[in-house]
Amino acid sequence: MKRGKQAVIKRYEQVANGLAEQIEQGVYLPGERLPGVRRLSKQFSVSISTIMQAHQLLEDRGLIQARPRSGYYVRTSVWQAPEQPAMTNPKPKPARITGQQMAMQLSQATRQPGMIQLGAAIPHHSFLPTRAINRALLAVTRHQQRRSARYEFPPGSAELRQQIARRMLDAGCQVAPSKIVITSGCQEALALCLRAVAKTGDIIALESPTFYGLLQVVESLGLKALEIPTHPQHGISLDALKLAIEQWPIKACAIVGNFNNPMGYCMPDSNKQALVKLLRQHHIPLIEDDVYGDLAFDHHRPIAAKSFDTDGSVLYCSSFSKTLSPGLRVGWVVPGKYQEQIEYQKYITSLATPTLPQLAIADFLQRGSYDRYLRQVRGQYARQVAQITQAVSKHFPEGTKVTRPVGGFVIWIELLEGADALVIFDKALAKGISIAPGPIFSATQKYGNFIRINCAQPWDDRLEAAILFLGKLAHRRPSS
Ligand SMILES: Cc1ncc(COP(=O)(O)O)c(C=O)c1O
Structure with missing residues (x-):
C-alpha cells in the first residue's frame, strides 16, 4: 500500500x-x-x-x-456546548451478542409515514443528490441497455472500480481498481470481511459503543465480541487493546475510525498508524469501516487506517449510502491479502451487485459533481449537528452530556443516571419519533442511559418539538 x-x-x-x-x-x-x-x-x-x-x-x-x-x-445564542461523555469502560470479556433484534425496529420505523426519523442513521432525501442520481440512472438505461441487464460478477463494474480508486487517493490509499470488490452496501462488505477472517466462536475486538449493524453480523456468524474502551475524541484505546491482545486470542479487530458511529470522533492519524502496527505485530487483520469518511465538517477528507497498511492485512469497507443514496445499495471492499476469499464470499452470497446502480454511480462520479455536492452537504450536516446539539442543551436536563462530532451526522447523548433509553425509545415511538437506544450499540447491552440521534433531518418546528418531547422524557425518573 x-x-x-x-x-x-x-x-x-x-x-x-x-x-x-x-x-x-x-x-x-x-x-x-x-x-x-x-x-x-x-x-x-x-x-x-x-x-x-x-x-x-x-x-x-x-x-x-x-x-x-x-x-x-x-451568534447571540453562542451557547455553552454540553460536556462530552467520558471514556467508556466495558467489561473486558468476550461475549456472545444478544438483543440485536431490537435494531430491526429502527429500520421498520423508517417505513412508517410521518415518523420523525431520529433513529436510523439515514439522511433525509432533501440532503441527497437524488435528481442527479436519477439522471445518471436514466442515461445508463438509455445508453447501456444490454450491459445494465447483465451480471457484473465480482469484483464488479470496472468503470466504478476505477472511479473509486481515484477517490481513495483522497483517503491516502493508492489502490489499483483490480484490488477493489464491489458489494451491496457497506453492511455486506462488513459481513464478507468477517466471514473471510473468522469462524464460529472466534473473538472480534470492537470499539465500545459500536455500530449495531456490525454487532448483528458478529452475532449472526456465531462470533464473540470483545468490547474495548473507547475515547469520545480519539477512538479505541490502544492501551486497552494491547492488554486484550495479551489476554485473548483475538481473531480480528473492526473499527469505524473516521466520524465514528455513534460517537462522531475522527481517530488521530498517529493512532490509526499505531493501531495498524500493533495489529500487524500480532497478525490480527483490521476491518476498517469508512462509510462516513467523506463527511468531514472542516471539508478535510481524513486519511484511512488502510493508508498505513504495508502487508495487506487491513480490509477497507465503505459505500455510497451516506452520501449519494442508501437505496442504490452500492459499497465496496479493498480486501488486501483477502481478495480471493472476499470475491468468493461475494459470489456465493449474492453472485453480483446489481449492475444498473453501479454504472449510474460510475457515471455520476465521472461527471465530477460529487465533490461539489460534498462541499455543500458537509456544511449542512455541520449546521444540523450544531443546531440539534443546541436544542438538546436547551431542552434536556442539566448534566446531559453530548458528543461533539467532527463529521458525519449523528450525536451520542448520555442522559442522567437512572434514565432508561429503552423506555424513552418506546414512549417516543408511540409519539411518532424514532431514536436509537444505547443498548443496541453494545454486545452486552451497556449504555442503558444513552441515546443516538440522527441529525440529517431538516430543521423545522416539528423537529424542535420532537427534541423538546425527548427532553421531557429524559427529565422523568424511570418509574414515572
Ligand atoms: C458505520 C456504518 N457502517 C455501515 C453501515 C451500513 O451501510 P450500507 O447502507 O452501505 O450497507 C452504516 C449504516 O448505518 C453505518 O452507520
Whole structure:
C-alpha cells in the first residue's frame, strides 16, 4: 500500500480557529460584528478568499451568522456546548451478542409515514443528490441497455472500480481498481470481511459503543465480541487493546475510525498508524469501516487506517449510502491479502451487485459533481449537528452530556443516571419519533442511559418539538 497525501491543516482553518478562540475569550461578544474581510485579511496576512472560507467554516460550526449587506456577527445564542461523555469502560470479556433484534425496529420505523426519523442513521432525501442520481440512472438505461441487464460478477463494474480508486487517493490509499470488490452496501462488505477472517466462536475486538449493524453480523456468524474502551475524541484505546491482545486470542479487530458511529470522533492519524502496527505485530487483520469518511465538517477528507497498511492485512469497507443514496445499495471492499476469499464470499452470497446502480454511480462520479455536492452537504450536516446539539442543551436536563462530532451526522447523548433509553425509545415511538437506544450499540447491552440521534433531518418546528418531547422524557425518573 502506497501512502497518498497526509492531512494538513489548511490556512483558512487556522484563521477560523484563531477567530473561534477570540470569540471564546470574549474579544468579540455575542451579537457583535466581526471586523470586515479586508481588515481580517490584513490581520491574518491571508487573502480575502481565505477569510471568506474561514467565515463559512465558522458559520457551519454555528459560531457566527451572516447578516445581508452588513457582515458577520457572533451568534447571540453562542451557547455553552454540553460536556462530552467520558471514556467508556466495558467489561473486558468476550461475549456472545444478544438483543440485536431490537435494531430491526429502527429500520421498520423508517417505513412508517410521518415518523420523525431520529433513529436510523439515514439522511433525509432533501440532503441527497437524488435528481442527479436519477439522471445518471436514466442515461445508463438509455445508453447501456444490454450491459445494465447483465451480471457484473465480482469484483464488479470496472468503470466504478476505477472511479473509486481515484477517490481513495483522497483517503491516502493508492489502490489499483483490480484490488477493489464491489458489494451491496457497506453492511455486506462488513459481513464478507468477517466471514473471510473468522469462524464460529472466534473473538472480534470492537470499539465500545459500536455500530449495531456490525454487532448483528458478529452475532449472526456465531462470533464473540470483545468490547474495548473507547475515547469520545480519539477512538479505541490502544492501551486497552494491547492488554486484550495479551489476554485473548483475538481473531480480528473492526473499527469505524473516521466520524465514528455513534460517537462522531475522527481517530488521530498517529493512532490509526499505531493501531495498524500493533495489529500487524500480532497478525490480527483490521476491518476498517469508512462509510462516513467523506463527511468531514472542516471539508478535510481524513486519511484511512488502510493508508498505513504495508502487508495487506487491513480490509477497507465503505459505500455510497451516506452520501449519494442508501437505496442504490452500492459499497465496496479493498480486501488486501483477502481478495480471493472476499470475491468468493461475494459470489456465493449474492453472485453480483446489481449492475444498473453501479454504472449510474460510475457515471455520476465521472461527471465530477460529487465533490461539489460534498462541499455543500458537509456544511449542512455541520449546521444540523450544531443546531440539534443546541436544542438538546436547551431542552434536556442539566448534566446531559453530548458528543461533539467532527463529521458525519449523528450525536451520542448520555442522559442522567437512572434514565432508561429503552423506555424513552418506546414512549417516543408511540409519539411518532424514532431514536436509537444505547443498548443496541453494545454486545452486552451497556449504555442503558444513552441515546443516538440522527441529525440529517431538516430543521423545522416539528423537529424542535420532537427534541423538546425527548427532553421531557429524559427529565422523568424511570418509574414515572
Ligand atoms: C458505520 C456504518 N457502517 C455501515 C453501515 C451500513 O451501510 P450500507 O447502507 O452501505 O450497507 C452504516 C449504516 O448505518 C453505518 O452507520
